[in-house]
Every structure is written in C-alpha cells, then in structure tokens.
Amino acid sequence: MKRVARGLGLGIAGWLIGLNLAAVIRGTQHVNDQANIGIAYVFALSGWLLGVGVWDAWVRGWLGLKPKAEEPDEGWRRYFSFCTDHKVIGIQYLVTFVIVFLIAGLLAMFMRWELMSAGETIMNKATFNEIMSLHGILMISVAVAGVLGGFGNYLVPLQIGADDMAFPRLNALSYWLIPPVAIMLLLAPLAGGFDSGWTAYPPLSETNDVGQVFFILAIITFGLSSILGGLNLLTTVTTMRAKGMKWSRLPIFTWSVFSASILSVLITQFFAASLLMVFLGRAIGMGFFDAAKGGDPILYQHLFWFYSHPAVYIMILPGFGILLEVLSHFSRKPLFAYKLTVGAFLAIVVLSVVVWAHHMFTSGMSNTLHGPFMILTEAISVPTGIIFLSALGTIWRGKLWLKTPMLFALAMVFNFLIGGITGIFLADVATDMNLQDTYFVVAHFHYTIMGGEIFAFFAGIYYWYPKVTGRMYNEAMGKIHAIWMFIGFNAVFIPLFYVGVQGMNRRVADYPLAYERGNLVASISAFVLGCSFLLFTWNMIWSRFKGEKAPSNPWNATTLEWMTESPPPEHNFEGTPVVHDSPYVYGLEDGLHAELGEQEPELVGAGRPE
Amino acid sequence: MSKRPWLAPAILWVVLTGLGLWLVTTFSFYPPRFAHEANVSDDAFQLLLILAVPVFAFVIAMMISSLISGKTASEPSEDGPYLPGNQTAVGVWMVITVSLTILIIINPGLVGLAHMRGSDEADMVVEISGAKWAWTVKYPEQGAIASKEMVLPVHKRIRFEVTSKDVIHSFWIPGFRIKIDAVPGKTTVTTATPDKTGSYETEVGLRLQCAELCGLNHASMMMPVRVVEEAEFESWIAKTREEASKLPEDCPTLSDNVKISAFNIAFDTKCLVVPAGKPIKVTFDNKEAIPHNFSIYSDPEYENSLSKGEIFSGPAERSFTIGPFEAGDDRFQCDLHPIPAMRGFFVVREGA
Amino acid sequence: MAAATVEAAGHHDTLDPKTRLRANRLGLWIFIASESFLFAAVIAARFYLLGVDRPEHLNQELALLITAVLLLSSVSAFRAEDAMAHNDRPAFFRNMSATLFFGLVFMVGVFFEYREGMEFFPPQTLYGSVFFITIGLHAFHVLTGMIALALVINLAAKGHYGRDDYWGVEATVKYWHFVDVAWVFIYPALYLVSW
The missing domain is CATH 1.20.210.10 (Cytochrome c oxidase-like, subunit I domain)
Known part of the structure; x- marks a missing residue:
C-alpha cells in the first residue's frame, strides 16, 4: 500500500515537473498547451511507475544497488501493492x-x-x-x-x-x-x-x-x-x-x-x-x-x-x-x-x-x-x-x-x-x-x-x-x-x-x-x-x-486448476503436476488428464524433449 | 438411449426452419423504398435472411435436443459418452459451411455489390457539401443551390459528388439505402436512381442524414429530401434560382457601423447593407462559448474571400474594421459553421 | 543480469536457469516483433501518403554516414557479446564502449538531420510529418538502447556477468541489433526510394 501512495505522490509530482519543464523548454506561455500535456504525462507516468514498484523491482538492480529489505504485504493489502x-x-x-x-x-x-x-x-x-x-x-x-x-x-x-x-x-x-x-x-x-x-x-x-x-x-x-x-x-x-x-x-x-x-x-x-x-x-x-x-x-x-x-x-x-x-x-x-x-x-x-x-x-x-x-x-x-x-x-x-x-x-x-x-x-x-x-x-x-x-x-x-x-x-x-x-x-x-x-x-x-x-x-x-x-x-x-466453503473441485472437472485447494496455495500446487492425457477424457475408462506427483526441487520446463 | 438420436433434432430443425421461413417471407419490416438501390439492398438483406433461417434453426434445434435429452439438475453420476470427434460430422459440416460461404460471396455478395454500384453513367450530377452541421446541395448543371431541402427528379440516375468542409460527415438517404462519407479534401461518389415520389413530411426515410459522428449537432445534421416528377423538379429549380439572388425582405438600412451577434450557431440577421468605398466598423457579439468568425465573400459559392474575420469564443464582443468594398451583392458567413443559419447577404451599395 | 535482478528485487525465481534463459529470450523476441509492428505502421503511412516521392533537399551524405556508424556499432556490439561469452572482459569493455560511442555519434547525426529537416520540410508539411515521426520514434529506441548499454557497462564494471550468466549483455546487444535492423528499413524508405 505504501508503494501505491508513493506512486501517486511521484505521479503528481512528475505531472507538475513535466508541465513546467515543458513550458520552460518550449518557451510556451500556455501551460495547458497540448504538447506540454503529453510531456507532463510522460513524467507523471514515469513517477507513478517508479513509485509503485518499478524502482524496487528493476531499476535498483540495473543500477547495481542493493535491494531494500521490505516486508511483503499480507492479506487484503496485497491487492493494493506491487x-x-x-x-x-x-x-x-x-x-x-x-x-x-x-x-x-x-x-x-x-x-x-x-x-x-x-x-x-x-x-x-x-x-x-x-x-x-x-x-x-x-x-x-x-x-x-x-x-x-x-x-x-x-x-x-x-x-x-x-x-x-x-x-x-x-x-x-x-x-x-x-x-x-x-x-x-x-x-x-x-x-x-x-x-x-x-x-x-x-x-x-x-x-x-x-x-x-x-x-x-x-x-x-x-x-x-x-x-x-x-x-x-x-x-x-x-x-x-x-x-x-x-x-x-x-x-x-x-x-x-x-x-x-x-x-x-x-x-x-x-x-x-x-x-x-x-x-x-x-x-x-x-x-x-x-x-x-x-x-x-x-x-x-x-x-x-x-x-x-x-x-x-x-x-x-x-x-x-x-x-x-x-x-x-x-x-x-x-x-x-x-x-x-x-x-x-x-x-x-x-x-x-x-x-x-x-x-x-x-x-x-x-x-x-x-x-x-x-x-x-x-x-x-x-x-x-x-x-x-x-x-x-x-x-x-x-x-x-x-x-x-x-x-x-x-x-x-x-x-x-x-x-x-x-x-x-x-x-x-x-x-x-x-x-x-x-x-x-x-x-x-x-x-x-x-x-x-x-x-x-x-x-x-x-x-x-x-x-x-x-x-x-x-x-x-x-x-x-x-x-x-x-x-x-x-x-x-x-x-x-x-x-x-x-x-x-x-x-x-x-x-x-x-x-x-x-x-x-x-x-x-x-x-x-x-x-x-x-x-x-x-x-x-x-x-x-x-458462502459455503468450496472444495478443491466442486465441479468434478479435469483441468489442473481443480487439482489444488480453493483458493490455491501461494506456490499453486502441493506436489508437481504430471500430465498424462488431454483434459477431455470424459467417458474414457481410466481417463486421467493429470495428477500431482512428488514435489520436485525445480520445475521442469518444456526444455525437455517431449 | 434412443436408437435414432438424430430424429428428434432433425424434426425440430425442419419445424423451426419452416416457421422461420414463413415468418420472414410473410412479414416485411423494411421501411419504404424510394430508389432502385433500395430494392437491391433490401433484396440482398432478404436473401441473407432466408439463408440465415436454416442455420439459426439448426443450432437451436441441436441445443434444444441436447438439453431435453441430457439436462440434469444435480451433478451427473457418470460421464457422457466418449465422443471426441466424428469424421463424418466434421466433413459434412465443412462442406456445408464452405459452400454456403461461397454462395453468399457470389450472391448477394459480388452480385449485390455490382448492382448497387451500377454503371458509371448518370443522368444528372448533384454536388453535396457537408459542414458542421448542415448540408449544402448544388445542382451544377442547373445552376441552383439548395440548403433547405433536396429535391430530386424521379427515374433519373443521379450521381452525388460529396465532400466536407471540415470533419468527416456521411451522406445517407435511408429511403435510397445509399451512403458515402463526406471527407475533407476528397470528393466521394455514390449514385442512386429514385423510383418513387415522396417527401420527408410523410416518409422519415426521405432525409439526407449525416451518418458519421461529427460533433455537437451530429444528430440534427439532416435535410429533408423530396422526390418529384421531372416537371415539378424543373419548376422547383427555377424558383430556387430566382430566390437565391433575391435579397431578404427585411434588410436593415445602409450603415457603415454594423452590429451582428451569434447565438445557438446562428447569426441574428440574414442581411447587412453597407456603403461602397468606405471602411466599415463591425461589432460582433459572440454570445456563446463556441468559436465563430465573421468573413466576407464576393460570390454565392463562398469561395472568393474578401475579408477573413478573427475566430474567437464568447461570450465576448469584438469590434473591427473591414473594407472598403466595391458595390455588389456579397455574402457573409462564419467560416467554422458555413451553414444557412450562419450565412447571409452583405449588400454593398453606391451612395452616401 | 538474472542473478543481479533476483537479488535486487528480493524476488525468488522458480525457473531453473536454462528455462529462465529460454523464457527471457522468447520474451525479448516477442517484444522485438511487437516493436517492429510500430515501425511498420509509420513506414506504411509514409507509402500511403506519399507513394515513393521524396523531397529534393535530403542530406544523403549525412544519412549514409550515420547509417554506416550504426552498422559499425552493431559489429562492435556483436564483438562485445562474444567477448563476454569467452570471459574476455577487456575486449568486452572496449567493444561496449565503442558501441555506446557510435550510438552517440549516430544521435549527433540525427540532431543535424533534424535541424536540416526543420528548414526544408518542417513537421507541418506532409513529408516532414512522416520524416519526423519515423526518425523520432527510431531515435527514441536508440536512446533507450544507449541507456541500456551504459547500465550494462556499469554493472559489468561492478563485477556482474560471467561467461555462463550474461543475459543482460545478450538482451541489450540483441535489442541494439534490432534498432539497427529497423534503421535498415527506415533509411531506404525515407532517403532512397525512387532513386
């Protein structure tokens, strides 16, 4: 949440800086000149993005700076954070x-x-x-x-x-x-x-x-x-x-x-x-x-x-x-x-x-x-x-x-x-x-x-x-x-x-x-x-x-999202998904789209030949 | 499970198709047609509608059958049959859909397009100019200009040459079913052969309606259309020509100090009378927050500019001096809104 | 760059390094493909509006010069990436700096292009509109490329990157090549057609 507030602040600051900078550089009297608005917006958007998370997520790293230890938000606050x-x-x-x-x-x-x-x-x-x-x-x-x-x-x-x-x-x-x-x-x-x-x-x-x-x-x-x-x-x-x-x-x-x-x-x-x-x-x-x-x-x-x-x-x-x-x-x-x-x-x-x-x-x-x-x-x-x-x-x-x-x-x-x-x-x-x-x-x-x-x-x-x-x-x-x-x-x-x-x-x-x-x-x-x-x-x-608490698979459907809890844990699956067939196996005896195997230490991407 | 699961949907399909075809061939919801092109367009529409009925009915029949035979309110205790595909069904489907598509591409597609466009020849040319927010209609071959209504002779192939003075508008006559955008810097063309007489008083489709969003008064940018027999058309032309050069009855007295105001995208006068050879003081009161100007032209086509006024928004009053002018029947207009309400006579007279 | 950013963001990367590299590469190609469409749009506008016409007052010498400079910069960029892959850090720094320098020369050339353009076909003319938007968008991409080059040089100087882990270098160099390729289309479209 702090980041959103920071983003807003930097965004507004960016707008004002950009607007005035543009007016000075372009030598226009009218602060609401349309080109100036465009320039102001670029500054405002940059300020907003930097504040809301771009600075910490990327720019620090690009500049070789040490990461800042920040407590991740919990609960509903996560939805108002980067x-x-x-x-x-x-x-x-x-x-x-x-x-x-x-x-x-x-x-x-x-x-x-x-x-x-x-x-x-x-x-x-x-x-x-x-x-x-x-x-x-x-x-x-x-x-x-x-x-x-x-x-x-x-x-x-x-x-x-x-x-x-x-x-x-x-x-x-x-x-x-x-x-x-x-x-x-x-x-x-x-x-x-x-x-x-x-x-x-x-x-x-x-x-x-x-x-x-x-x-x-x-x-x-x-x-x-x-x-x-x-x-x-x-x-x-x-x-x-x-x-x-x-x-x-x-x-x-x-x-x-x-x-x-x-x-x-x-x-x-x-x-x-x-x-x-x-x-x-x-x-x-x-x-x-x-x-x-x-x-x-x-x-x-x-x-x-x-x-x-x-x-x-x-x-x-x-x-x-x-x-x-x-x-x-x-x-x-x-x-x-x-x-x-x-x-x-x-x-x-x-x-x-x-x-x-x-x-x-x-x-x-x-x-x-x-x-x-x-x-x-x-x-x-x-x-x-x-x-x-x-x-x-x-x-x-x-x-x-x-x-x-x-x-x-x-x-x-x-x-x-x-x-x-x-x-x-x-x-x-x-x-x-x-x-x-x-x-x-x-x-x-x-x-x-x-x-x-x-x-x-x-x-x-x-x-x-x-x-x-x-x-x-x-x-x-x-x-x-x-x-x-x-x-x-x-x-x-x-x-x-x-x-x-x-x-x-x-x-x-x-x-x-x-x-x-x-x-x-x-x-x-x-x-x-x-x-x-x-x-x-x-x-x-x-x-x-x-509402009634939902089971993992209230619809008895086959796709992988139903093989995990509702809502899913942070890392999505307890165990590593292994896929055997298409999800559309209804009517097939022993039809099985996927199951969760043992948790593997690293996720195997499709770098492996199929 | 039924031995012939296809039977129910097939019967349903036939019934729905029959019902649908009966409906679309019995009830006509097309508005009245006033041109050959309207017939072409509506015929194309009707053909597509007829072809759409069995397609629509098929999907509905399949859905209803599947629902009736398979619906369950509680969770199914077992799966349905494993039918991931069916070569025959797919093959038949592809053949039918591709054939239907090719059919409509040919007719009413390309055939309709050809008939709508027709040949390049025309009996008559009408020049249309759109500007925020009114239409000006010129009959170059007859030497007349109309701005209150567009009158057209029946049974003559008319070529409309359309342009815009400012933003994109669109020339549409619903009763003719023709439409072409009015684009600044271009002349676009569409043709129609009216084949029935009528007027906007009784037919809402006989109107020249702007059909491209053009700002504030887009909705009311329309002009009534009247289709008449040729003789009546000729006499209307004659009358229009005569009225164009006639001064309005209530012209003010001669003065070298004129006042004019603008409100609701209209000037408050249609006529100003000024002396020749003297500078004229103009006091222009723009009563609204919409920009206007006051310009003078020497010709009824408003092409030859004698004086271009400053554009400003109100509420504000500006005074400025223009001229001197030579004697003649000049015109004034607001360049931003070159419509009848913002145009008038600027009569320059010899004498004191 | 991967290691640097993972730590910097405090962000745990769940992909193994091989898949991470594969994903990063695919992402970069998709981004480049997307940006190509942007240039395609302005070049399409050029031909739609003007056909193959071009004004008389085009400084062909200047344009040819900066084209050569940009092509040279791609050569040095290529060599820089190659050097890093073989852990030849001195060669890496030399070539990266050269690339950055060439980029700067290019931008100076663009500045003179602009000035001349303003005189003979300002943005309020049709060719000027097409010219300035195209050169402007391209110059913006060159500028961001130069910033990336500078950042990467700086990070390398601080000890980042190694023979087996230099995605930042690879990405920047590939982006730089894209900027060059874009110019290879823009230059003929603006300067050479109907020769």
Missing part, C-alpha cells in the same frame, strides 16, 4: 474491470434514459456525446483486458501446471499501468471531454476539446499494458508447461488465451501509432490526416481498424475458450473436434488481420477494395463456424448439468449465433451501405461482444468463483441473474436491430419521432437488464464472506 503473484494480479484485474464494467453500464443506463424519447430528456447533446464516448472506451477496455488480464493471469499458470507466469514482475507492471488509464479517462471531462466516440476519427479528434488528448494518452498506456500482458502469456505457455503437458493436451481456455495474445502483442502497436499521429497533429501541426497539408483522414481509419478489427478477436477468443471449457465439463463430455478447434483459433488469428476495411465500405476508400475485403470477411465465418461445431458436438448426448456457469455458456451460444449471423449482413456491401452507422451495427456488436464475450466472462466468473475465493456463490441467485440478464439483454438489442433497419443512425443524442417506440422498449429493457447486475454484485460480495 505483488507479483499471478493469482493476486488476476484478482486485481477482475475486480478492477468488473467495477469499470458497472460504471460503464451505469453510463449506458443514462444514455438509454436520454434516448427513451425523442428530444432532449435528461442531458444536452454535448454531455450525451461525451458519455457515449466514455461508455464505449470503458467497455472496450473491459472486453480487451477483463478476461485476458483477469482469468488469463489467474488460470493459465494453473492450467499448465506452473507456479507463476514467466515474468511475474512484468505481470504486476501490466496491471499497475491500468490505474493511470482509468484516471486519465475519468479526468478527461475536466478538460472538455472527448466527443469523437472511442473510434476518435480525425479531423474531429484533431479539432475538438483537450479532453481528447487525455483519451489518447490513456489509450497508448492501455496498449502498452496489453502488449506486455500478451508477451507474458505467450512466453509462459511456451516455456512453463508441466511435464507431459504437450501442446495437444493444453486446455482449450489456455489455447484461446494464447491465440488472443498473438494478436495482442503485434497488432496493438497500430492503435498506438494512429493515436500518436493524431496527438502530433494536435500538438505540433503534423499533417497525416489533414487534407490541407496533403494528408488523408482515411489513413487513420486504415491504421485504426487494422488494430481494432483483430481486437474484437482478442476479445472473443478467450470468450470461446471459457465457453468450450464450461460446455465440456458441464456436459461431462470431451470437447468435440479439439484439434480442429485449435486450428480454427489460429485460422481466426491469421484471417482477422486481413479483413479490417469492412469497417470502411462507406468511407470513400478506393472501390477496388470492397470486393476483396467482403470476400475475406465472409470467409472468416468458416473458422468461426467450427467453434459452433465444437460447442454443439460437445453438448450432443451429454449430461448437461445446468448450473449457473452452464446457463451463461448456453446463453452465449444463442447470443453469439445472432451476433455472428448479423455480421454477414454487415460484411455484404449491398446491405452494409445502408446499415453502416445505424443501430443495426450497435446491436450486432453488442450481441457479439456483450452477448458473446461478456456472457462468457460471467460464465467464467461463476465457474471459477469457488476456486478464486474459496467459497461457493449462491446458486439460486446465480441462476436468476443468468435468466434475468439473458432476457433483459435480448429485450434491449432486438428492438435496436429493428430501429436500425428502419433508418435510425447511431451516436445520436436525438432522433426522429418515428423511432421512438423501439427506443422506449429498448430503454425499459435496459433498466431491467441493469438491475440484474445489482443481484450479481450482491451475490459476489455476500458469498465471499458467507
């Missing part, structure tokens, strides 16, 4: 992003209240545009980092039989890069806010209020966290699998995290580059996207979507991982077509990088690009379809144990089916020309990201709750939440498909009277949906303290 235990970091991510999700959800409630009727209801247009933009970017951050950072960090070492990640300190750093992101986004309204959506297209994002700069700095920081986290996950899975854990025996969740991380480490740089260009355009007049200087606003869109399309696969792949994991264990059947599914993940990784311009069919880009991008986008439905094959093949003739995680998993299949099918309408240029920028698009991506990934996220939360907290959640409340959320969710977004087709465009604070009825239904459903999260939050908190 703790390198992947389980602590996983929980830090999970709690942080659930809170961010609830905040962004609350913003959505306000948006739906405003949109309940035509005309200005509770807020003016400027406020709406800012709230809408903030809702967008906060939810994007949850979708990108919530599952990967939360469950990825917590579960992957356990599932592969390791006792931590490959780079534990880097892992902590990835997490502690997140608070500055949140702070900058939430401070942005004080600087005028940002009203260009999370997509931040120039020239609007180059000519609007200074709050946009806060957005840019926050997202570049978030990108860094994403890249470092992905790097850690890839290295961990490659080098730290337990004895016998061949690639062909890896749990599907770990495969999904691995695949998503490939995209995360490489493609995120394009988002950073595009935003850096916007920042430099604002701060020193660089003309990448300024037609008057020979630039091209469409370049931004190419760079932006080159990241942001694969980004949605970074979001959904771990969602698929949780889905298939839960479906298998709760159907008591092996995962169907495991190798093909892994192949589908990797095919999605490759294909996702060549479809970006389907977001740009109406952008004014060259006509020759329409056909190829349409074809490639429709092609990606084949590997995505394999996921459905695997899901259906897994539950077929299974013994479907309808606990809360399973309810969310089944709901996700339904939701993503709609999300995926409606994607085809947007991949087809003839229909997309009309549907682009309408509520049809809004409904489509809520079905895929929220109906898909977020429902999977909740499946994971309930599935792994006993393991992480050591307590059982309340099953009745869980089931009610699942059904409530499912019905509420569909009741919000089906009407939005409809108003989109009817001709209502998106990102609008106001709309023609003709679309009012659909919006009213959606808004009321949204309030119903919103309330379901109150039940969820209550369940999570109450069960943590009052």
Whole structure:
C-alpha cells in the first residue's frame, strides 16, 4: 500500500515537473498547451511507475544497488501493492474491470434514459456525446483486458501446471499501468471531454476539446499494458508447461488465451501509432490526416481498424475458450473436434488481420477494395463456424448439468449465433451501405461482444468463483441473474436491430419521432437488464464472506486448476503436476488428464524433449 | 438411449426452419423504398435472411435436443459418452459451411455489390457539401443551390459528388439505402436512381442524414429530401434560382457601423447593407462559448474571400474594421459553421 | 543480469536457469516483433501518403554516414557479446564502449538531420510529418538502447556477468541489433526510394 501512495505522490509530482519543464523548454506561455500535456504525462507516468514498484523491482538492480529489505504485504493489502503473484494480479484485474464494467453500464443506463424519447430528456447533446464516448472506451477496455488480464493471469499458470507466469514482475507492471488509464479517462471531462466516440476519427479528434488528448494518452498506456500482458502469456505457455503437458493436451481456455495474445502483442502497436499521429497533429501541426497539408483522414481509419478489427478477436477468443471449457465439463463430455478447434483459433488469428476495411465500405476508400475485403470477411465465418461445431458436438448426448456457469455458456451460444449471423449482413456491401452507422451495427456488436464475450466472462466468473475465493456463490441467485440478464439483454438489442433497419443512425443524442417506440422498449429493457447486475454484485460480495466453503473441485472437472485447494496455495500446487492425457477424457475408462506427483526441487520446463 | 438420436433434432430443425421461413417471407419490416438501390439492398438483406433461417434453426434445434435429452439438475453420476470427434460430422459440416460461404460471396455478395454500384453513367450530377452541421446541395448543371431541402427528379440516375468542409460527415438517404462519407479534401461518389415520389413530411426515410459522428449537432445534421416528377423538379429549380439572388425582405438600412451577434450557431440577421468605398466598423457579439468568425465573400459559392474575420469564443464582443468594398451583392458567413443559419447577404451599395 | 535482478528485487525465481534463459529470450523476441509492428505502421503511412516521392533537399551524405556508424556499432556490439561469452572482459569493455560511442555519434547525426529537416520540410508539411515521426520514434529506441548499454557497462564494471550468466549483455546487444535492423528499413524508405 505504501508503494501505491508513493506512486501517486511521484505521479503528481512528475505531472507538475513535466508541465513546467515543458513550458520552460518550449518557451510556451500556455501551460495547458497540448504538447506540454503529453510531456507532463510522460513524467507523471514515469513517477507513478517508479513509485509503485518499478524502482524496487528493476531499476535498483540495473543500477547495481542493493535491494531494500521490505516486508511483503499480507492479506487484503496485497491487492493494493506491487505483488507479483499471478493469482493476486488476476484478482486485481477482475475486480478492477468488473467495477469499470458497472460504471460503464451505469453510463449506458443514462444514455438509454436520454434516448427513451425523442428530444432532449435528461442531458444536452454535448454531455450525451461525451458519455457515449466514455461508455464505449470503458467497455472496450473491459472486453480487451477483463478476461485476458483477469482469468488469463489467474488460470493459465494453473492450467499448465506452473507456479507463476514467466515474468511475474512484468505481470504486476501490466496491471499497475491500468490505474493511470482509468484516471486519465475519468479526468478527461475536466478538460472538455472527448466527443469523437472511442473510434476518435480525425479531423474531429484533431479539432475538438483537450479532453481528447487525455483519451489518447490513456489509450497508448492501455496498449502498452496489453502488449506486455500478451508477451507474458505467450512466453509462459511456451516455456512453463508441466511435464507431459504437450501442446495437444493444453486446455482449450489456455489455447484461446494464447491465440488472443498473438494478436495482442503485434497488432496493438497500430492503435498506438494512429493515436500518436493524431496527438502530433494536435500538438505540433503534423499533417497525416489533414487534407490541407496533403494528408488523408482515411489513413487513420486504415491504421485504426487494422488494430481494432483483430481486437474484437482478442476479445472473443478467450470468450470461446471459457465457453468450450464450461460446455465440456458441464456436459461431462470431451470437447468435440479439439484439434480442429485449435486450428480454427489460429485460422481466426491469421484471417482477422486481413479483413479490417469492412469497417470502411462507406468511407470513400478506393472501390477496388470492397470486393476483396467482403470476400475475406465472409470467409472468416468458416473458422468461426467450427467453434459452433465444437460447442454443439460437445453438448450432443451429454449430461448437461445446468448450473449457473452452464446457463451463461448456453446463453452465449444463442447470443453469439445472432451476433455472428448479423455480421454477414454487415460484411455484404449491398446491405452494409445502408446499415453502416445505424443501430443495426450497435446491436450486432453488442450481441457479439456483450452477448458473446461478456456472457462468457460471467460464465467464467461463476465457474471459477469457488476456486478464486474459496467459497461457493449462491446458486439460486446465480441462476436468476443468468435468466434475468439473458432476457433483459435480448429485450434491449432486438428492438435496436429493428430501429436500425428502419433508418435510425447511431451516436445520436436525438432522433426522429418515428423511432421512438423501439427506443422506449429498448430503454425499459435496459433498466431491467441493469438491475440484474445489482443481484450479481450482491451475490459476489455476500458469498465471499458467507458462502459455503468450496472444495478443491466442486465441479468434478479435469483441468489442473481443480487439482489444488480453493483458493490455491501461494506456490499453486502441493506436489508437481504430471500430465498424462488431454483434459477431455470424459467417458474414457481410466481417463486421467493429470495428477500431482512428488514435489520436485525445480520445475521442469518444456526444455525437455517431449 | 434412443436408437435414432438424430430424429428428434432433425424434426425440430425442419419445424423451426419452416416457421422461420414463413415468418420472414410473410412479414416485411423494411421501411419504404424510394430508389432502385433500395430494392437491391433490401433484396440482398432478404436473401441473407432466408439463408440465415436454416442455420439459426439448426443450432437451436441441436441445443434444444441436447438439453431435453441430457439436462440434469444435480451433478451427473457418470460421464457422457466418449465422443471426441466424428469424421463424418466434421466433413459434412465443412462442406456445408464452405459452400454456403461461397454462395453468399457470389450472391448477394459480388452480385449485390455490382448492382448497387451500377454503371458509371448518370443522368444528372448533384454536388453535396457537408459542414458542421448542415448540408449544402448544388445542382451544377442547373445552376441552383439548395440548403433547405433536396429535391430530386424521379427515374433519373443521379450521381452525388460529396465532400466536407471540415470533419468527416456521411451522406445517407435511408429511403435510397445509399451512403458515402463526406471527407475533407476528397470528393466521394455514390449514385442512386429514385423510383418513387415522396417527401420527408410523410416518409422519415426521405432525409439526407449525416451518418458519421461529427460533433455537437451530429444528430440534427439532416435535410429533408423530396422526390418529384421531372416537371415539378424543373419548376422547383427555377424558383430556387430566382430566390437565391433575391435579397431578404427585411434588410436593415445602409450603415457603415454594423452590429451582428451569434447565438445557438446562428447569426441574428440574414442581411447587412453597407456603403461602397468606405471602411466599415463591425461589432460582433459572440454570445456563446463556441468559436465563430465573421468573413466576407464576393460570390454565392463562398469561395472568393474578401475579408477573413478573427475566430474567437464568447461570450465576448469584438469590434473591427473591414473594407472598403466595391458595390455588389456579397455574402457573409462564419467560416467554422458555413451553414444557412450562419450565412447571409452583405449588400454593398453606391451612395452616401 | 538474472542473478543481479533476483537479488535486487528480493524476488525468488522458480525457473531453473536454462528455462529462465529460454523464457527471457522468447520474451525479448516477442517484444522485438511487437516493436517492429510500430515501425511498420509509420513506414506504411509514409507509402500511403506519399507513394515513393521524396523531397529534393535530403542530406544523403549525412544519412549514409550515420547509417554506416550504426552498422559499425552493431559489429562492435556483436564483438562485445562474444567477448563476454569467452570471459574476455577487456575486449568486452572496449567493444561496449565503442558501441555506446557510435550510438552517440549516430544521435549527433540525427540532431543535424533534424535541424536540416526543420528548414526544408518542417513537421507541418506532409513529408516532414512522416520524416519526423519515423526518425523520432527510431531515435527514441536508440536512446533507450544507449541507456541500456551504459547500465550494462556499469554493472559489468561492478563485477556482474560471467561467461555462463550474461543475459543482460545478450538482451541489450540483441535489442541494439534490432534498432539497427529497423534503421535498415527506415533509411531506404525515407532517403532512397525512387532513386
């Protein structure tokens, strides 16, 4: 905790030093000159990171200084410190992003209240545009980092039989890069806010209020966290699998995290580059996207979507991982077509990088690009379809144990089916020309990201709750939440498909009277949906303290995280995991995925030939 | 265990598919269509919808069957069968999904794309310019400019050449189903052949709606569209041309000391009358915290600038001197918001 | 570096040294791959916006000179790592210092590049935008590389690293090579195309 306070102090000091230093060096009178803000932020971020742990964890060593003997924090304090235990970091991510999700959800409630009727209801247009933009970017951050950072960090070492990640300190750093992101986004309204959506297209994002700069700095920081986290996950899975854990025996969740991380480490740089260009355009007049200087606003869109399309696969792949994991264990059947599914993940990784311009069919880009991008986008439905094959093949003739995680998993299949099918309408240029920028698009991506990934996220939360907290959640409340959320969710977004087709465009604070009825239904459903999260939050908190103590393996599942206590001891396993077979051995007599052998003095990495 | 476990889901699938196909072919939820392109787009949508029904129904049928035959409220006492794969199922699945994908790539994919785009020829050109937060419509072949509504002749293939003066906007007419972004520094093109008459009064889809977030008033950046017979179009053109050069009725008296104010992204006057050959004192009261300026142009296209005013945010009042100007019907506008509400006549008259 | 950091952080490394080295190497390669995408983005922007055009006023001599300097610095960096692998500490220090020196010369050259660029194609022009962002991002990487070189020289002087344990040296040298390779793409893209 001391370190966090130190980080805050050094961060604020850094901001002030940087701001004034920049003003002096650049000779500008205006202390809030945008370039100065950028420089100030670099100092502030450095101060924060040094204070919060980078100095002790690395810089001391680099300078050859003696390490400082510091008492490690105990108990709840660990979660507010630079703790390198992947389980602590996983929980830090999970709690942080659930809170961010609830905040962004609350913003959505306000948006739906405003949109309940035509005309200005509770807020003016400027406020709406800012709230809408903030809702967008906060939810994007949850979708990108919530599952990967939360469950990825917590579960992957356990599932592969390791006792931590490959780079534990880097892992902590990835997490502690997140608070500055949140702070900058939430401070942005004080600087005028940002009203260009999370997509931040120039020239609007180059000519609007200074709050946009806060957005840019926050997202570049978030990108860094994403890249470092992905790097850690890839290295961990490659080098730290337990004895016998061949690639062909890896749990599907770990495969999904691995695949998503490939995209995360490489493609995120394009988002950073595009935003850096916007920042430099604002701060020193660089003309990448300024037609008057020979630039091209469409370049931004190419760079932006080159990241942001694969980004949605970074979001959904771990969602698929949780889905298939839960479906298998709760159907008591092996995962169907495991190798093909892994192949589908990797095919999605490759294909996702060549479809970006389907977001740009109406952008004014060259006509020759329409056909190829349409074809490639429709092609990606084949590997995505394999996921459905695997899901259906897994539950077929299974013994479907309808606990809360399973309810969310089944709901996700339904939701993503709609999300995926409606994607085809947007991949087809003839229909997309009309549907682009309408509520049809809004409904489509809520079905895929929220109906898909977020429902999977909740499946994971309930599935792994006993393991992480050591307590059982309340099953009745869980089931009610699942059904409530499912019905509420569909009741919000089906009407939005409809108003989109009817001709209502998106990102609008106001709309023609003709679309009012659909919006009213959606808004009321949204309030119903919103309330379901109150039940969820209550369940999570109450069960943590009052829930029944959880056994090691409440679900009788096969993957390694269930072979250890709930919650796991600090070093994860009593005994060294030895893997004999795939985890998907249900129905096999004497099928055994793994067992814990004697504690070996050193962990044998995959340096040994298999 | 049933001897033919496939039967139940197969029947369920057929029933659901039948129900689905009946629903989508009986009920139409498409808004009214006013152009050839709307027919192309909606036909593509309908085809995809029809193809989606059996796909959707299949997944639902499988889920329902699995649930009905396998669900258990308490922990299963034994595992399900060891079925990690099935070559036949995978093979059939791949063949069907790949075929379906190839099918939709061809039609309505490439076929729809070709029909939507059509040929390069056009009967008429309309130039569209978007600026925060209004549209200006120019008919170059007819020599008219419209800013209150866009009137188009039916059954003529129209080529829209679109651009923006500031940020990215998007030109969308829901009733035509066409859309193309308005990009500063570029002219983008889309075409449509209206095939039904109508107007925004009765059809919400007959509007030119900005479809790319462009700031504060993005939602209200729209212009009504009216599709009329050719004869009516010609007479509307004539009337528009005439009105363009007519001064507003309530022009103030001649003065070399003019006052103008801005509020709610609008000037408080549409006409100023000043003497030729003398410097003119302007007092500009910007009543809002949105930046504006006051510039003078010699032409109705607002291309030839005679005087560019300082941009400032209010609430603040600035006084400055401009001119002298030669006699003529000039124009004034706010360069940041070159919309009808912030444009007007700047009449320069000979005489005292 | 492994031993140094383990003690410094008070951090217990559960990986055996062989796996630790393997993990560190993989992590570094992934990081380098990631950074390559950053340079790919700005170079892509260059070709998208300007095709293969370039301005007349490019100081080709200066650019060729600093390119040669950077390539030389990679040679000395290679030799430094090799020296450490054979416990030849004097050669290690000589070559590391040479690398650092070449890096400094490169940065001085970049400073002059900047000054000339400001005169003929300032950042507010299209080529200037592309030029300054690319050279700037690269220079930032050179600078961090130089800091790493200095830190490693300092640690070695204090007695760290040995024939069997010199990850810090290896990582810094590999990073330095990456910075050089990046320049090998940047230099033609900015200076040489449509020769």
